[in-house]
Amino acid sequence: MRRTARPLTGTVLAVAAAALAAAPAYGAAGGLEVSPSSVVPGGQVTVRTAACGDGGTATGDASAVGAGSLGLAPGPDGQDAMGRFRVPPSAQPGTYEITATCGGSGRVVTGDVVVTLTAVRQQVHPRGSVKTGVGGTLGPDPVQTAAGVAALAVAAAGGTWLLHRRARGDGI
Numbered sequence: 001m002r003r004t005a006r007p008l009t010g011t012v013l014a015v016a017a018a019a020l021a022a023a024p025a026y027g028a029a030g031g032l033e034v035s036p037s038s039v040v041p042g043g044q045v046t047v048r049t050a051a052c053g054d055g056g057t058a059t060g061d062a063s064a065v066g067a068g069s070l071g072l073a074p075g076p077d078g079q080d081a082m083g084r085f086r087v088p089p090s091a092q093p094g095t096y097e098i099t100a101t102c103g104g105s106g107r108v109v110t111g112d113v114v115v116t117l118t119a120v121r122q123q124v125h126p127r128g129s130v131k132t133g134v135g136g137t138l139g140p141d142p143v144q145t146a147a148g149v150a151a152l153a154v155a156a157a158g159g160t161w162l163l164h165r166r167a168r169g170d171g172i
Contacts, residue, residue, distance in 0.1 A: 031049065031051070031109050031110070031111060032047055032048075032049050032051075032098060032099070032100050032109040032110055032111030033047065033048045033049065033111060034046075034047055034098060034111040034112060034113045035047075035048070037112070037113065037114060038113075038114040038115075038116055039087050039113060039114070039115060039116070040087075040115070040116060040117065040118070040119050041087055041088065041089045041090065041091040041115060041117075042086065042087060042088075042089040043086070043087050044084055044085070044086050044087075045062075045084065045085055045086070045087060045098075045113055046082060046083070046084050047060055047062075047070075047072065047082065047083050047084070047085070047098060047100065047111065048072075048075065048080045048081070048082040049072065049080060049081050049082075049100055049102075049109050050079060050080045050081075051100075051102060051107055051109045052072075052081045052100075052102035052103065052104065052105070052107070053102075053104070053105075054074075054078065054079050055074045055078060055079075056074065056081050056102055056103060056104060057071070057072060057073055057074070057081055057102075057103040057104075058071075058072035058081045058083075058100040058101055058102045058103055058109075059071060059072070059100065059101050059103070060072050060083050060085070060098065060099065060100040060101075061098065061099045061100070061101075062085045062096075062098050062113075064096040064097050064098065065087055065088070065091050065096040065098070065113060065115060066087075066088040066090065066091055067085040067086060067087060067088060068085075070083045070084070070085045071083055072100055081100070081102075083100075087113070087115060091115045092115065093115050093116055093117055094114070094115055095112050095113070095114050095115075096112065096113050096114075096115065097110055097111075097112055098110065098111050098112070098113055
């Protein structure tokens, strides 16, 4: 029991240390949420923060990407301050820091927007049958499916008839 206790204790301590080291990254509530985080030049970006408190306002700065300043006002929920800006069509690809300064407290929060030349593609879900060249149980053509079922039925009936004749001794 004592031999397994030391490695387990060491493992638990290592996991706890890693969790505490990662806690500020996840526990930093009230940062600046940038949506979408990746945008093409000319696209619209929404920024939102809960750091300014209920009904709080903020002044945003998107001049790093060339969009200038923007105002953040309480959103529909009345809690988060939100604002929008358009990335200029002349913006170059890269990662840009967007900042917002809360009106009451002067707290500064930051977030990043990534400008890309190609839009992020939505995940495409496959549909239809796989085109393997061998065929499938349910193809896109119901006539071919019916013909295949009919051929199988004729073959089964013929085989049954031949086996029945053979069992009676009539010969083939």
